[in-house]
Amino acid sequence: MKYFNFFLVLFLFCHISQGQEKNRFAGFIKIQDTLLIKYKIEFQENGGLISGYSLTDHGGEHETKSRIEGIYDEDTKKISFKEVGLIYTKSPVSLDDFDFCNVDFTSSRFKLGSDKMSGEFKGRFSDGTKCLDGEIAMSSVEKIQKRVAKFTKKVKKSNRIADSIKNKVQNIKIVDTLNLNVLKKNEITSIPTSSKTLKLFVYDGGQIDDDLISIYQDNKPILTKYKISASKKVLEIQLNNDITRIKILSESVGSIGSNTAIIEVLDKGNTIKTMTNLQKGETTEIDILKKKTK
Template sequence: MFKKSKYFPFILILLLFNDAIYSQDEQEYLGVIKLNDSSFISYRLNLIEDTNLISGYSITDIGGDHETKSNITGEYNSKTNMLSFKEVGIIYTKSVVSDYDFCYIHFEGKFKNIDSKKNIEGKFIGLYNDGSNCINGEIKLRNIEKIEKKAKKIDKLIQKSKRVDNTTKSKVSVIQTLDSLKMNILKPNQNLTMFSASSKLKLNIYDAGKVDGDKINIYVNGSIFLRNYSVDKNIKQLTIPLSSKSTLIEVLAINTGTISPNTAKIEIVDQKNNINTLTRLKQGEKTSITIVKINSF
């Protein structure tokens, strides 16, 4: 699923020229989708194959203002070597939610087999929920493990280079840039919308890095739910009832501890999904999570 966006991690351009690809039962791919208007959007794809049936998820506009995770369903025909998949529903999005704003990718192309060492490339069509066309384009994906291997080689070349000064060497890391793309950052004044059919939700809150005295407040629908909590290595579990069509959860940074910014690892868990997020807030800044009941959307 995508909305048009100018965001695109430049580092992918370098790595996508590597033709190598790694395959495994559950495969992860990273790359871009190119829209017909020539704009690029970062794209991550997880594929699981079980007796020719495809499941998994996609993440579009990684780290951007419109980052969206969608469910994937499809099939692989081993006789014709055709792979087809489509995005069928949103798990979460950082876009403003409107049913007809979202364009779902439908892809079909030749693929030797799910365990082959082939790239995923080809044209896709984009469809709204009502089946009408939105925007089409092309997919260009490489296996994530091979991209990471390529990144490590580039980092080694940079560290060995006599043309790069030590200050630059200490600041530049392609592999760290890739790792940052895996993190779901909750930015100040940003809202993440999650879709859920559950009657309740769990938040697991802890410090995944160095404990430095960060404190937060948690609000649910405008009322204080957790006050002046010091985030540490111990997991603080909150159970939040989802009794209304929409539930607003807000995280407020009370301070920045001894190391700025205020960071808290927050796992959002319902009966089907587990979304790992990380807040990065200055004192007084707030980020929010909106839970929308699927049967009301």
């Protein structure tokens, strides 16, 4: 049971970056005392002002990344932030109903450099209408990494754990999900933009193993059976429609696991780094939605 609990901790947090930045936290949103949703934030503080990102339900069907802004008062140890803009979501969306329940969080017991952050949040739509309220409880990424490292060390020293399990723990791939959106099969990632054009940068971010991909814009091929490499292939996309559909097809998998092409999506406001995780013949889709001017 002791090792089961350690494996549970590792499972929950194995997608955390190896970076040592201080203002990075991971944990859960609790709603109505029963529902737990994974939640992560990364922010910088400058002169009492906070800016950064949040990631809700990372790895889940409704993964959503948003910009956050807020304030920090060093004297009163009060921090508050709210989600102010959608960067991408994997929840179903439409152009006519493009509004989300945004987190507005406050904690009166936080000091920069602390390894915990907790408090209540209010959920609000963009017009201020109430949606869901709840609590947030998070630990610093650095603290979680230390717990994972401690667990890994114990597993390696144990005589009661099979070598096959030790090797799996030793070789766990830690992925920075706050800055890397993993694209899975039959999944649609929606990105709002006010740009008229955007660019795709396609390359292999790891060991080159001859993955092949094809990319389609509104069912028309713009890149065919392309062998990804360390060099970035640049594609410029004209956004002439309200929705531009970018479909990525895995034409083959290389010698190392699944097809893992890095595709960076760049518009005038954001750079979204994505990575495919596809087997041969599988597809994933990125929908670019034009923001309506008010």
